[in-house]
Amino acid sequence: NPIHTSHRGAAISGLAQPLVHGMWLSATAQHAVQALDTAGAHYEIAGWTYNMYGMVQLDNEVEITVERIGRVAHAGLVLEVTCRISGQIVSRGTAITRPVASAFVYPGQASRRRAWCSTSVPSPRPRAMCGSAPTSSRASGSGSRSSPWCATTRRSSPRTA
Numbered sequence: 001n002p003i004h005t006s007h008r009g010a011a012i013s014g015l016a017q018p019l020v021h022g023m024w025l026s027a028t029a030q031h032a033v034q035a036l037d038t039a040g041a042h043y044e045i046a047g048w049t050y051n052m053y054g055m056v057q058l059d060n061e062v063e064i065t066v067e068r069i070g071r072v073a074h075a076g077l078v079l080e081v082t083c084r085i086s087g088q089i090v091s092r093g094t095a096i097t098r099p100v101a102s103a104f105v106y107p108g109q110a111s112r113r114r115a116w117c118s119t120s121v122p123s124p125r126p127r128a129m130c131g132s133a134p135t136s137s138r139a140s141g142s143g144s145r146s147s148p149w150c151a152t153t154r155r156s157s158p159r160t161a
Contacts, residue, residue: 020056029081032064033095047096054090
């Protein structure tokens with residue numbers, strides 16, 4: 001569309017300059033949802049709706065906010081993404097996210113230490129974590145020698161290493 005790519009095309013439509021394409025702003029808003037937040041959480045979008053309310057000039061500064069507005073049963077969160085220029089809403093999107101995968105593993109529960117600590121494990125990371133349970137749990141007897149303590153409990157979220 002020439003109003004997004006050409007100064008002449010924009011001028012024919014009565015615009016001073018080309019406009020930012022609405023789908024580009026939609027993609028930027030989706031990226032804001034999927035980027036890691038300050039707590040390290042990451043959301044994957046399962047559904048997306050998007051409405052445009054105003055024009056965005058190439059030199060406009062756009063403020064993008066993401067807010068949780070609900071939750072879907074057997075799915076993830078409902079997030080609302082609002083794009084504003086000087087306080088005026090120019091577009092709004094709604095994302096339904098996939099549920100975050102979680103695992104609850106307790107010290108002493110696992111019986112796969114041999115598999116984790118085997119030298120045949122292709123990744124050195126699980127091997128490096130073997131036997132690194134806190135000394136308090138080993139000394140008190142609450143931790144089991146068969147527990148891959150750090151291999152399962154160190155990760156705070158699915159995306160952090």
